[in-house]
Amino acid sequence: MKNWKSVLTGILVFALLPAVAQDKYFTRTGKISFVSKGVIETISAKHNSVTCVLDTKSGQIQFAVLMRGFEFRKALMQEHFNENYVESDKYPKATFKGDITNNNAIDYSKEGTYNANVKGKLTLHGETRDVESAGTIVVKNGRLTASADFNILLSDYRIRIPAVVKDNISNTVNITVDCPMEPLKN
Amino acid sequence: MKKSLSLWLFIINLSLAGDKLLAQEPDLLKLAGEDKPARTHVTNAFKSTRVINGQSMEFLGKGVLDVRFLHRFGTINSGANNFFGLDQATTRIGLDYGLGKSLMIGIGRSGVGKELDGFIKYRPVWQSNDARGVPFSVVLVAGMTLGTAPWAFPDRKNYFHSRIGYYHEVIIGHKFTETFSLQLSPILVHRNLVPGANDKNNTFALGIGSRLKITKRTAFVVDYHPILAGRQYGTKDPLSLGFDIETGGHVFQLHVSNSTGMNEKAFITNTTDDFWKGDIRFGFNISRVFTLVKPKEKKVVAP
Numbered sequence: 001m002k003n004w005k006s007v008l009t010g011i012l013v014f015a016l017l018p019a020v021a022q023d024k025y026f027t028r029t030g031k032i033s034f035v036s037k038g039v040i041e042t043i044s045a046k047h048n049s050v051t052c053v054l055d056t057k058s059g060q061i062q063f064a065v066l067m068r069g070f071e072f073r074k075a076l077m078q079e080h081f082n083e084n085y086v087e088s089d090k091y092p093k094a095t096f097k098g099d100i101t102n103n104n105a106i107d108y109s110k111e112g113t114y115n116a117n118v119k120g121k122l123t124l125h126g127e128t129r130d131v132e133s134a135g136t137i138v139v140k141n142g143r144l145t146a147s148a149d150f151n152i153l154l155s156d157y158r159i160r161i162p163a164v165v166k167d168n169i170s171n172t173v174n175i176t177v178d179c180p181m182e183p184l185k186n
Numbered sequence: 187m188k189k190s191l192s193l194w195l196f197i198i199n200l201s202l203a204g205d206k207l208l209a210q211e212p213d214l215l216k217l218a219g220e221d222k223p224a225r226t227h228v229t230n231a232f233k234s235t236r237v238i239n240g241q242s243m244e245f246l247g248k249g250v251l252d253v254r255f256l257h258r259f260g261t262i263n264s265g266a267n268n269f270f271g272l273d274q275a276t277t278r279i280g281l282d283y284g285l286g287k288s289l290m291i292g293i294g295r296s297g298v299g300k301e302l303d304g305f306i307k308y309r310p311v312w313q314s315n316d317a318r319g320v321p322f323s324v325v326l327v328a329g330m331t332l333g334t335a336p337w338a339f340p341d342r343k344n345y346f347h348s349r350i351g352y353y354h355e356v357i358i359g360h361k362f363t364e365t366f367s368l369q370l371s372p373i374l375v376h377r378n379l380v381p382g383a384n385d386k387n388n389t390f391a392l393g394i395g396s397r398l399k400i401t402k403r404t405a406f407v408v409d410y411h412p413i414l415a416g417r418q419y420g421t422k423d424p425l426s427l428g429f430d431i432e433t434g435g436h437v438f439q440l441h442v443s444n445s446t447g448m449n450e451k452a453f454i455t456n457t458t459d460d461f462w463k464g465d466i467r468f469g470f471n472i473s474r475v476f477t478l479v480k481p482k483e484k485k486v487v488a489p
Contacts, residue, residue: 026218053214062214068226074477075247075284076435083230084402089315089364095215162403164433184217 023057023108025144030179032065036154040168043077045070052179054146059103061118061146063096063177085159086125094124096131106137113138118148127157135177145180228313228323231361231369234437234473235282235290235307237395238409238426239445239453243323243359243369245309246284249479254280254294258446258469261459271467278448283478288312296448298456303449305329305353313361325357331451348379351451355393365399373411375454386416391423391454397430405430407439411454424457426469439471 030050036043048071051064067088072078082088098120100106106114114137122131135148154161154171161169232242235252246252256278260271268274280294288309295302311324331351337344353376359369371393380387391411399405409426428441444461447453459465 024214024217026214028218051215051218053218055214060214064215071481073480075250075481076475076477079229079247080434162433168434 024053024055024184025181026053026184027051027179027181030063030177030181032063032175032177034070034173034175036170036173038168038170043072043169045072045078045081047071050177050179052146052181053184054100054144054181056103056106056108056144059100061096061098061100061120063179065094067092067094085154091124091126094122096120096122098131100137106139108137108139108144111139111141116146116148122152124152125157125159129156143180143182146177147179148177150175226315227319228315228361231313231323231359231367232395232397232407233405233430233432234439234471236439236471237369237393237397237407238428238439238441238443238471239424239448240371240373240393240395240409240411240450241305241307241325241327241355241357242395243309243313243325243357243367245288245307246282246290246475247477248284248286248481249477250284251476251478252282252284252292253474253476254278254282255472256280256294256296256448256469257471258443258448259467261465261467262442263464263466276446276448294449296452298446298448298452299333300335301331301333301449301452303329303331303451305450313359322358322360325359327353327355327357327450329353329355329450331449345379351375351377353450353454355450357393359395367397369393369395371395373450373454375451377451377455380418382419385418389416389418389455390414400429403432407441409441409443413454418455420458421455422457422460424453425461435475437471437473439473441469441471442466443469 028049028051030052031046031048032050033046034044047065047069049069052062054061067086068082070081072081098118101117101119106116116135116137118135119132121128131150131152133148133150135146138145151172151174154173161171232244234242235244235246236242258276260268260274262270264271276297278294278296280292282290282292284290290307291305293304305327307325307327309323309325311320311322313323314320329352333349353373355371355373357369357371359367361367373391373393375389377387391413394410396408397405407428407430410423412423422444424443424445426441426443426445428439431438431440444459444466445453445457446467447456
């Protein structure tokens with residue numbers, strides 16, 4: 001009798017395997033924007049083609065952005081951002097790989113707004129740092145929207161502000177993430 | 187028999203669980219498809235739209251106004267009494283404006299010859315960093331100069347068109363690496379009136395411009411225009427060596443040169459000093475950009 005239990009478990013595991021893929025959501029048109037408020041100048045930029053994948057089962061969430069895709073209000077700012085600050089040719093992509101730590105508290109099958117605590121590693125300008133943020137997940141019409149808001153320090157990512165413009169540019173950058181996602185079909 | 191079957195299933199279970207453990211950090215992003223960098227054009231081959239005197243393969247952004255102050259001093263070897271040339275100064279004040287990503291216009295006025303100049307600059311081919319893209323940029327420049335100084339010979343019959351000169355230039359440039367850029371720019375200068383009976387109206391020169399970045403915000407630049415044909419009698423090839431310093435919206439170009447001319451007609455047909463004999467002068471260009479028209483917000487249609 002005991003043996004049959006394990007046979008059953010084995011069959012169950014096999015049966016469940018294909019179902020795993022249905023738990024993932026993704027987007028390739030997510031939005032990320034950042035604002036850096038200096039004493040003299042406010043620098044902000046927007047990105048409209050962020051890739052984000054969320055595995056609702058494990059709570060894993062990952063983002064990728066191409067640095068060149070950030071759009072600024074001033075052409076020269078965009079040039080300097082790519083050339084002098086984040087060095088987009090050398091480090092074309094920024095990624096975040098992390099987990100929703102309270103994933104069990106989110107019921108992806110029920111519409112609503114859930115708080116999601118995200119913890120993971122942000123890689124930017126060739127540097128990887130731990131990042132933590134309190135965001136939300138909105139479940140509606142079979143879609144998910146992940147949003148979050150957090151601060152990073154440029155100095156953590158080896159992005160140097162030259163002494164001449166130290167007062168103009170803030171070392172703290174506020175990042176806002178807004179990614180509406182659809183089910184990922186394999 | 188039953189026992190061995192259950193053992194076998196147990197092992198499979200374990201290995202599956204192990205699989206799950208190993209897959210703790212799967213690359214979920216791969217599932218969404220690889221992010222290929224979009225084909226992008228090469229920017230910042232030069233810090234400014236000018237190498238030093240001559241036009242560079244670089245453009246202003248759309249809606250950007252560039253206010254340019256150019257200064258050229260006297261020759262350094264004119265001695266301490268002339269403060270090594272700093273006593274004399276000539277200027278050109280100019281405004282450039284970016285009409286599009288690859289189209290800009292500019293006007294300016296130089297003190298030398300009380301000369302007005304204007305140009306239009308267009309980039310039909312833009313270097314791309316994609317393997318399938320074009321590996322170099324081609325830029326066309328057409329300009330006109332108008333001298334407004336009193337006639338040198340007021341007694342003879344003078345025509346208005348005698349005040350006018352033209353220049354046409356093709357720039358072929360390539361940004362080799364982040365630090366090194368090189369461009370060649372054949373240029374034709376036409377003057378409606380030349381000073382001497384034996385002087386040619388057309389002068390051909392080959393511009394050679396290069397940049398070598400020293401740090402992220404400073405660069406060493408060379409601007410050389412050997413004259414190939416139609417040399418104005420007694421003139422030399424203009425050569426300038428300088429440093430570009432970039433600070434936010436400003437670009438400072440500090441240089442030494444044998445030319446005083448600050449438009450194409452002037453420095454190609456009017457450079458009388460010999461760089462190699464030490465007739466060099468200090469000069470600088472200051473460029474300050476202002477974003478007049480900000481790009482419109484792109485509307486994103488919800489998926």
